[in-house]
Amino acid sequence: MITVKNIAKDFGKNKVLKGINLTIDEGKVTAIVGPNGSGKTTLIKTILGLVRPTAGTIEVDGAEVKDDYLYRNKIGYMPQIARYPENLTGSEIISLIKSIRESSFYSDEEMRASFKLDREMEKPFKNLSGGTKQKISALIAFAFNPKIIILDEPTAGLDPISSSYFKDLVLKQKGQKKTIILTSHLMNEVQELSEEIVFLLEGEIKFKGSVKSLLEDKKETKLERAIAELMNQSNN
């Protein structure tokens, strides 16, 4: 369980997060949605410790994470844009991460095969395409079998086949009762994958609840429309 208490973040004058309170339940897929600049990525990075909040605290499994770093053993993270040191190869990065993570569990054969990564893992990153790097990011996020998986726009750079395989992967993890946090622009993807939804607008949570209840509430079948309606409401 992840508890976000009163998190605020300013970048200079720009208040990106304005006191976020949020509890992310264990064993569920939670989607964080909102327009560009609403603070989705900042919120995720705050949970990961990449961004230092101006105020507020984050707890993972009941413990505050301020100066702790070991809690990240529980987390697998896939960033929005995959960028790696140019001269290293995928397998080198993975073995580095392996040596850093506490858990010795690592299993990627299936993913490697499905993403057709076997050959690519031995090439330096500077010779790899954006999509391939994205696949390696997915590998890093999933293969250590973490309790919590955080995915920032995961399918943005993937081709349709990989994208659909990826979704299967998320659903499979969901079946294993993992806590999954997901941001996406694609509402059908969100609808397809997630149970809970958090709608962010200008650094504030405008809605939090299950996808199901939101759809029922707005009397819509498509999430996209329900969200649009939420946005209109907020703007008025």
Next chain:
Amino acid sequence: MINQIKLIFILSFILFSSLTFSKEIIVSSTGSINSILKAISQSNDYDTILIKQGEYAEGNIIVNKKLTFIGESYPIIDAKGIGEIFTVTSNEVHISGLVIKNSGVSFLEENAGIRLEEVKGCSITNNRFINNFFAIYLAKSADCIINGNYIEGVKKREANSGNGIHLWYCRDITIENNKILDHRDGIYFEFVRKGKILNNHSENNLRYGLHFMFSDSCEYARNTFVNNGAGVAVMYTKNVLMTDNHFSKNWGPASYGILLKDISDSKIEKNIFDENSIGLYMEGCNRVTIEKNNFTKNGWALKLMANSMGNYFYDNNFIANSFDISTNSRQNFNTFEKNYWAEYNGYDIDKDGFGDIPFRPVTMFSMMIESHPTSLVLLHSLFIDILNIAESIIPAITPEALTDPKPRMRMLN
């Protein structure tokens, strides 16, 4: 004709009498004659005094007869720090093979190991001088030879230390093959004419390895001057010839390979100047030819003060000096030609062995140091390199006339 016959007669008489009447007196600490003074008192002109091995605590030995002293296995004559040891007042005295120790330090008297006072035709050869105030002192003497002596001073403060070989108002003296250490000045000349200083080694002296003033027409060849407090100083003199000497490692705030002050019509040739703070310093020098010398690894190879004129520098090598030349003026009345400058970066298209563009050996930085010595802390700074390059393109403070129009492309051997 008659005169010549007379001369031959006189000479053969002298020779005959000396062969016939000269005798050998043996001094030994166990024999009947157990002191040199006693031996002298029993001697006549042209006698030989043979001194056996042993220690003789004697001093103030006045030699007023034409005697020859020969030491056997280096007997030691020790004055125990009181007064002078040998004072020679007669011509044709020869002293060799002795160890002469501890002439007295005094602020009133210049006590020497051996003093030659107004004499001619003497020789001091192959002796060892240890801890004397002055070792060898010649006053108003002529035609003497000082050869093969080892002279070691007390190595104390300048005031407590005299000179190794000291000449005052002398002429035609040859000083050869001596080794002088730890005195005030190694060799000191004042008012000397036609001296020859050959093949000596002067090291670790407190002040100068060689110091001479008002001593015209002297010749210095094949000497080595190493690690002396202030190097070598040559002043107020003309017609000096210095060849094949080695001036080395004279380091210190005021140390020179040679300091030349008011020297004219002289020649400095084929000498080696290495690792001196200042290789050659010239002040008020005129018409001195400096040729075929090697200047290597000196702080300044050459410091040329503006009151020096008509000097001629050619065929010298300037290698790895921090500064090749510095001067204190924008004027220059000296000539540089055909020298080799390791710093020279020019080219030789016509392949005549000389660079096609002139070399400017005086850098801006060296001029700045003359006026502001503290700026030395910027030696080898990039900033200074940039300034020097700028100055070499558009000279603003360096002497424009001080150039070598024909710098050599290759070093001279």
Next chain:
Amino acid sequence: MKLVKKILLYEIHNTIRSKWVILYTFFFFLVGYGLFTFSGDVNKAYISLMNIIIIVIPLVSIIFGSIYFYNSREFIEMMLSQPIDRKSLYIGIFLGTAIPLSAGFGIGFSLPFILFGKVSEQIEGFFLLLLIGILLTFVFIALSFLISVKQDDKSKGLGLAILIWLILAVVYDGIVLLVIYYFQDYPLENAMIVLSAFNPIDLGRILFLMKFDIAALMGYTGAVFQRFFGSPLGVIVSIICLLAWIVIPFFLSHRFFKKKDF
């Protein structure tokens, strides 16, 4: 520390593969080789090498360090999403940049000495120059990291890096010269010693000159300098100053790094 070691090993691996480090090594090798071939005189070679070291090492280190840090942003971001603390990561990256670059210099610099059998000829000078080169590498990498951590804009950061190099390598000495000219009536020797401690390039340069170009530096100023920099205490103090030039920027940048958002 375990984590530092892991990061360090990976960084070294990554840096060594960069052609720049190899080029850098080769550069020092060629310079040394050329100097020994054409001049033959060790002392002259030392002075030339020192000139190159105090100009090239700071410039290359500060630029390489900045570029490397900017290019490592993604790597840092990725690593920080893993269970690793910022301190270990930062130390690892810093050492992982400074060590290969120092090694590149060290190897390129030492090889000609070994090939020409010149190490023993002036062994003290050889090690002093090696030490100064390595210390300057660390100093300027530390400075470049300080710039890069504070300045997110890569081109501004690089500009700043070159500016700082220019100030320390050239402008600073210009100011020193101005001080000398303006305050010529005062005894400046001790002030100069203090001034030089505020510039790592000057510190390296003077430290080395005191061992080698001594003759020129005599005079009164030289004597005062010699007494300080030529003494074991002076050498130790100078090295401590150079270490301070590494430690202070490093700790400052580390503090900024700990608070930085990625």
